[in-house]
Structures are given as structure tokens and as C-alpha cells.
Amino acid sequence: xxxxxxxxxxPATIETRPAATTTPGFLIRTRPALLALVVPVVxxxxxxxxxxxxxxxxxxxxxxxxxxxWDFAFGGIWDDAFSRxxxxxxxxxxxxxxxxxLLACAAGIPLGLLIGRVRLIRQLLDPVLQILRPIPVxxxxxxxxxxxxxxxxxxxxxxxxxxFYPVLLNTIFGVRNVxxxxxxxxxxxxxxxxxIFRRVVLPAALPSIFTGLRLGLGxxxxxIVVGEMTGVPQGLGAVIMDARTLSRTDLVICxxxxxxxxxxxxxxxxxxxxxxxxxxxxxxx
Amino acid sequence: MTKPAxxxxxxxxxSKEFDLDGARIQALRDVNLFINxxxxxxxxxxxxxxxxxxxxxxxGFETATSGSAKVRGKAVMEPGPDRGMVFxxxxxxPWLSVRDNIAFGPVERGVERAExxxxxxxxxxxxxxxxxxxxxxxxxxxxxKQRVAIARVLANDADIVLMDEPFGAxxxxxxxxxxxxxxxxxxxxxxxVIFVTHSIEEAIFLADRVVVMxxxxxxxxxxxxxxxxxxxxxxxxxxxxxxxxxxAKLHSHHGRRAA
Numbered sequence: 001x002x003x004x005x006x007x008x009x010x011p012a013t014i015e016t017r018p019a020a021t022t023t024p025g026f027l028i029r030t031r032p033a034l035l036a037l038v039v040p041v042v043x044x045x046x047x048x049x050x051x052x053x054x055x056x057x058x059x060x061x062x063x064x065x066x067x068x069x070w071d072f073a074f075g076g077i078w079d080d081a082f083s084r085x086x087x088x089x090x091x092x093x094x095x096x097x098x099x100x101x102l103l104a105c106a107a108g109i110p111l112g113l114l115i116g117r118v119r120l121i122r123q124l125l126d127p128v129l130q131i132l133r134p135i136p137v138x139x140x141x142x143x144x145x146x147x148x149x150x151x152x153x154x155x156x157x158x159x160x161x162x163x164f165y166p167v168l169l170n171t172i173f174g175v176r177n178v179x180x181x182x183x184x185x186x187x188x189x190x191x192x193x194x195x196i197f198r199r200v201v202l203p204a205a206l207p208s209i210f211t212g213l214r215l216g217l218g219x220x221x222x223x224i225v226v227g228e229m230t231g232v233p234q235g236l237g238a239v240i241m242d243a244r245t246l247s248r249t250d251l252v253i254c255x256x257x258x259x260x261x262x263x264x265x266x267x268x269x270x271x272x273x274x275x276x277x278x279x280x281x282x283x284x285x
Numbered sequence: 286m287t288k289p290a291x292x293x294x295x296x297x298x299x300s301k302e303f304d305l306d307g308a309r310i311q312a313l314r315d316v317n318l319f320i321n322x323x324x325x326x327x328x329x330x331x332x333x334x335x336x337x338x339x340x341x342x343x344x345g346f347e348t349a350t351s352g353s354a355k356v357r358g359k360a361v362m363e364p365g366p367d368r369g370m371v372f373x374x375x376x377x378x379p380w381l382s383v384r385d386n387i388a389f390g391p392v393e394r395g396v397e398r399a400e401x402x403x404x405x406x407x408x409x410x411x412x413x414x415x416x417x418x419x420x421x422x423x424x425x426x427x428x429x430k431q432r433v434a435i436a437r438v439l440a441n442d443a444d445i446v447l448m449d450e451p452f453g454a455x456x457x458x459x460x461x462x463x464x465x466x467x468x469x470x471x472x473x474x475x476x477x478v479i480f481v482t483h484s485i486e487e488a489i490f491l492a493d494r495v496v497v498m499x500x501x502x503x504x505x506x507x508x509x510x511x512x513x514x515x516x517x518x519x520x521x522x523x524x525x526x527x528x529x530x531x532x533a534k535l536h537s538h539h540g541r542r543a544a
Binding site: 179188189199280282 | 344345346363364365366368370372374376377378379380381389393394421422437438441
């Protein structure tokens with residue numbers, strides 16, 4: 001969709017170069033961004049009005065959240081335990097999200113390739129995985145705390161679990177769904193053995209593997225709050241939990257917003273990588 | 286007709302049976318066919334006559350139940366680069382550009398880089414895709430995709446080209462163009478072509494010999510040399526006589542089965 005907009009916008013900007021800021025070309029180019037802002041702006045206005053005129057003491061207005069966010073990020077307003085700690089919590093959460101995610105990839109992709117390709121391994125592992133898969137990550141929480149104890153490892157292991165299944169299942173799906181004609185085409189061109197794997201299976205499965213990466217990374221961000229509920233001192237999930245017990249709702253909302261933005265940027269990065277690597281794919285995202 | 290009569294392909298007493306829901310289906314029964322180097326053979330017949338199965342056995346994708354298919358005296362056991370296949374639905378590698386699709390076979394066989402490049406560029410020109418050399422398959426029309434598929438097989442030094450209704454999915458105009466281009470390539474390179482089609486006209490236009498097959502079970506009904514001079518005129522009376530004659534052979538089994 002983005003590309004359609006770009007191709008419409010391109011000729012328009014060339015024709016109207018001298019006064020770019022006031023011409024329709026500019027409008028067309030910034031239209032997606034403007035449209036994306038409509039709902040948040042309306043929502044924030046509604047939220048502010050609702051709190052002010054609804055006399056609610058339970059939910060802070062967006063203005064207070066904004067002040068809290070500033071203090072959380074740069075300090076100088078409340079000067080408490082949370083002032084100017086955003087970067088610490090964010091980095092800690094990111095290291096868990098990306099660490100768990102990368103570990104999930106390191107395990108999920110090779111395992112998925114093997115399960116998809118080797119019948120024996122599929123017959124050995126598939127039934128077990130089918131039973132483990134529906135168990136939600138949150139249900140693993142108590143067990144994970146018993147095994148890994150309170151702390152970072154527990155959070156890490158939950159993030160790993162959350163990202164593992166999407167990566168694994170999409171890799172298996174990609175490998176299992178290679179067009180059989182391509183195997184014949186490769187065979188008649190003299191391709192056999194491990195070469196088939198490298199030159200046919202892997203590239204053919206790549207779009208599906210990327211779908212798995214995208215879902216897995218998204219899930220890793222979802223799981224991080226649960227993972228950091230296990231009593232870790234730092235991390236965005238820990239901030240939300242601590243703020244909840246302190247009834248600092250403004251801080252809870254700040255934590256939510258940071259997770260949302262970080263997850264969004266992560267997804268953008270992986271989509272960008274996808275677009276660069278899979279230019280050949282007609283339905284690339 | 287001055288081609289050296291070297292028997293490149295020998296198919297002897299070849300039969301093929303399938304199991305379909307427990308029932309035994311005989312797809313081919315006692316097929317005998319000899320093809321000389323440089324010949325252009327068309328296999329023609331109604332669907333279910335086993336013409337594609339026969340081609341797939343020669344390609345090595347399927348094995349015969351009894352009898353043999355030999356290339357240069359050696360029994361076909363598996364697919365190999367000496368027998369290039371052109372599929373009806375192209376089967377190009379979607380993640381490779383036109384250039385890399387054509388280079389696939391030579392790269393696999395470890396041909397030297399410079400030689401691969403030279404070969405690829407040559408066959409890009411042979412099939413007239415110079416402007417699209419860097420394009421991906423999804424950006425090409427059906428006719429262009431089939432040109433790539435042909436070039437891919439040629440660049441791999443296949444000496445038998447097996448074509449399974451290669452132009453079946455193309456529009457009439459593109460089909461005619463590609464038929465002429467294929468003949469041109471065939472005449473310049475001395476390839477041996479086995480071409481499966483269900484179009485009588487296409488078979489007469491292309492082939493040195495038209496092999497008519499009939500179904501239930503699949504077998505060779507007749508082997509018909511086409512002695513018309515090339516390029517062939519599809520509207521000439523001789524062409525029409527052949528069309529009528531082959532049409533009658535093709536439909537002969539219908540009467541028998543209805544009786």
C-alpha cells in the first residue's frame with residue numbers, strides 16, 4: 001500500500017517542485033502520516049475532557065501522563081526513584097526481548113527446517129509440539145520461577161517461549177509448502193542432496209520464516225511484561241508492576257506507551273529487512 | 286532428412302501401473318519408441334493417454350513398472366541435466382532473477398564463473414530477454430517465463446529437451462511466436478525435442494514425427510513422419526490433409542470404447 005502512495009506521489013512532486021509545501025503533492029505524501037494521527041489525537045482530547053469533566057481521580061489526564069513521561073525520561077520534575085530511568089528499563093527489557101527472540105530464532109529455525117524436511121524427526125517431535133503449543137506462556141510462569149528462580153532468567157525464558165512457537169511453526173510451514181514442481185525443476189537441472197536444501201528449500205521457505213520472525217518478535221514484546229512480573233528489579237514490565245503497587249497510574253500508562261512504541265519500531269525494522277531481502281516476493285509486506 | 290541417425294533414446298516394452306484407491310490403473314502398456322539425435326518428436330493424445338507419464342519417465346521423475354527407457358544406451362534411473370524439462374506452469378525459481386534462473390544448472394555443476402556468465406548472456410539473447418535479465422519471475426508475462434524456462438534448460442547443455450504442453454497456458458498469438466522461436470532454436474542447436482501437446486495443429490507444425498497415443502490403457506497408436514518442408518504453412522492443403530488424417534487416428538478409439 002505504501003508503494004502505491006509513493007508511485008502516485010512521485011510524478012506530482014516533480015511537476016510542482018518550486019512550492020512543494022503548499023501543493024497537493026505534499027498533501028499526498030504526508031496524507032498517511034496525517035491520517036494515522038487522527039484517531040490518537042481525537043482519543044487524547046476525549047481522554048483529557050473525560051477526566052477533567054468526569055472528575056475521575058482514578059485515571060490521570062494525558063497532560064499528567066506527559067509530565068510523568070518527561071520525568072521518567074529526563075528527570076528534573078519529581079526526582080524520585082523513577083526519574084530519569086527510562087533508558088535503563090528500556091535497555092533491560094530490550095536485551096530480554098531481543099535475547100529471548102534471537103535464542104528462539106537460533107532454536108526455532110534449524111529445528112523447523114529439520115522437522116519440515118526429515119520425516120523421522122517430524123514423527124518424533126510433531127505430536128509433542130502440538131500438545132505443548134496450546135499452553136499459554138503465562139501458564140509456564142510458576143514452573144519457570146521454580147526452575148529458574150526469581151529474576152531475569154525466568155523473564156528471559158518466558159520471552160523465549162513466547163517467540164519460539166511462531167518462529168518454529170512458520171518455518172515448518174514454509175518448508176512443507178515448497179511447490180513440488182520446484183524440486184523437479186531443480187532435479188532436472190542436476191541439483192541433488194544437500195544442495196536442494198540450500199538452493200531450493202531455504203529460499204522458498206524464507207517468506208514464511210520471515211512471517212514467523214515478525215510474529216515471534218511481536219509476541220516477545222507481549223510477553224515481556226509477564227516475564228518481568230517474576231520479581232526483576234529493572235525492565236518496563238517491572239516498572240508497570242511497581243507503579244501499580246504504588247498506585248502510580250500515570251507511570252503505568254508511561255510504561256505501556258514505551259512498550260507500544262518499542263514494539264512498533266521493532267516490527268518496522270523487521271519489515272524493512274523483509275522488504276530488502278525478499279524483493280522477489282510478489283506479496284512482500 | 287540428412288540427420289545422422291544416432292539412436293539417442295530407446296523406449297522398449299515400457300509399462301506403467303498406478304495404484305489408485307486400491308485399484309490398479311494401467312497408464313502405459315508396452316510402449317516402444319526410438320528417437321534419433323536431433324529429431325523433433327511430438328506426443329499427442331487425449332488426456333489420460335499417458336503422454337505426460339511417458340515424458341516424466343524419460344525425465345526420471347517416475348519409474349516404469351516394467352520395460353526400460355534408455356538414453357545413450359543407459360537406463361534412466363533419476364532426473365539428470367542431460368534431459369531438460371520445460372513445464373507447462375514454468376516452475377521458475379521465484380527468488381532468482383531471469384539471469385540467475387538461467388545460471389542455476391551451470392552453477393550447480395560447478396562450471397567456471399566466467400563461462401557461466403558467457404553462457405547465461407548468450408541464452409538471454411537467444412530467447413530475446415535482454416531487457417528483462419534482472420527481472421524476477423513475477424514481473425514477467427507467461428510467454429517470457431516460458432522463454433526463461435527454455436533458456437534455463439539450454440544453458441545447462443541438455444541434449445534432450447522434454448516439453449510438457451509448454452505453450453498450453455499461453456494465448457494464441459504468444460503461442461505462435463514461441464513455436465517459431467523454438468523451431469529456430471532447435472534448428473540452430475541440433476537439440477532433440479520431445480514435445481507433449483494435445484493440439485494436432487501444433488504437432489504438425491513442429492514435429493519431424495507425430496506419435497499418436499490412445500488411452501485406456503495408454504499406448505502408441507501410430508508413429509507418423511511429417512515430411513512437409515519447413516517453415517510449414519498451416520493453411521496449405523497438405524497440412525490440412527495431415528490434420529484430418531491425424532484427427533481420425535486420434536479419435537479412432539472413441540468409437541471402439543462406445544461400442
